[in-house]
Amino acid sequence: MKAIRYHEVGAPEVLRLEEVPEPIPAPGEVRIRVRAAGVNFADTERRRGLYDARVPLPRILGSEAAGVVDAVGPGVSTAWVGRRVVALASASYAEQVIAPEHELLELPERVSFEEGAGLLVQGLTAWHIVHTMGQLSAGQSVLIHAAAGGVGLLAIQLAKSVGARVLGTVSSEAKGRLARELGADEVLLYGDGDLTERVLARTGGRGVDLVLDSVGASTWKSSLESLAPFGHLVAYGNASGAPPPLEVEALYAKSVKVSAYWLRTPHPPELNRRAREALRTEVAEGRLQVRLGLVLELAQAAEAHRQLEGRGTVGKVVLRVP
Structure with a gap:
């Protein structure tokens, strides 16, 4: 089969389309004929050797795939064969990928493979930072950084669905229009004045109940300062670099808390099931949109990384797999 591999860390050019052996499903696993693979910022950090760097090279990137089950391992029902699915699956920049049966989520017919490839890594992250970590509720307010990104756009919709007021930060007017289209009440451009002052001005000086921050170093100070009393900052990424060490003394004045979320942390099975089913239902019924910003062919993985970075x-x- 064909797959995107890299043999050394470096710039996007290290990604190569190569012939590799077809994977064989082991007990409890299925093989998916990939039709679309999700591309995430973490993939670019892996390629550069900045994250998850202990995996031996050469390596096939990717962590989520949508496609059709074409083979099952021992102990797995053959009823899976031919079914449209999406799964968290390593090495998904490929024509075929292996996934544990328990990771499979059947893809509704009205949801495209490309949309499905954006449903799990970013969808689950958005669901958990809004619900599990943020516990956002009606009448509260939330500041979402990188609001026009994959997680950001989903988080906007999930926050609005519970009746929260949403403020989002973006880097351009075009991204701001998209964030507003999907429900953001206020959009703030980076570099357009002091961010904390603008958040406070739009919240009557109180600040927000929840901040969702995937940016890290460049937004950390304003994220903390923008919190209302008893507010909560959830960190789930460091796109601009790691934030400075946290000074606990700085949290006392407003009794705020700081936490972090990582999708790869083992989740209780019931919570895992509930989140996945909620996402599938919301997307299938049209209440949640997976916005596709860039769809390229598998062989164009390097270009996808360039544009994402x-x-x-x-x-x-998303990478489309023919």
């Missing part, structure tokens, strides 16, 4: 994308970046 250059902050030139909105929504979900």
Whole structure:
């Protein structure tokens, strides 16, 4: 089969389309004929050796795939064969990928493979930072950084669905229009004045109940300062670099809390099931949109990385597998 591999860390050019052996499903696993693979910022950090760097090279990137089950391992029902699915699956920049049976989520017919490829990594992250971590509720307010990104656009919709007021930060007017289209009440451009002052001005000086921050170093100070009393900052990424060490003394004045979320943390099975089913239902019934910002062919993985790193994308970046 064909797959995108890299043999050394470096720039996007290290990604190569190569012939590799077809994977064989082991007990409890299925093989998916990939039709679309999700591309995430973490993939670019892996390629550069900045994250998850202990995996031996050469390596096939990717962590989520949508496609059709074409083989099952021992102990797995053959009823899966031929079914449209999406799964968290390593090495998904490929024509075929292996996934544990328990990771499979059947894809509704009205949802495209490309949309499905954006449903799990970013969809589950958005669901958990809004619900599990943020516990956002009606009448509260939330500041979402990188609001036009894949997680950001989903988080906007999930926050609005519970009746929250949403403020989002973006890097351009075009991204701001997209964030507003999907429900953001206020959109703030980076570099357009002091961010904390603008958040406070739009919340009557109180601040927001929840901040969702995937940016890290460049937004950390304003994220903390923008919290209302008893507010909560959830960190789930460091796109601009790691934030400075946290000074606990700085939290006392407003009794705020800081936490972090990582999708790879083992989740209780019931919570895992509930989140996945909620996402599938919301997307199938049209209440949640996976916005595709860039769809390229598998062989164009390097270009997908270039555009993602250059902050030139909105929504979900996907590789289509012919």
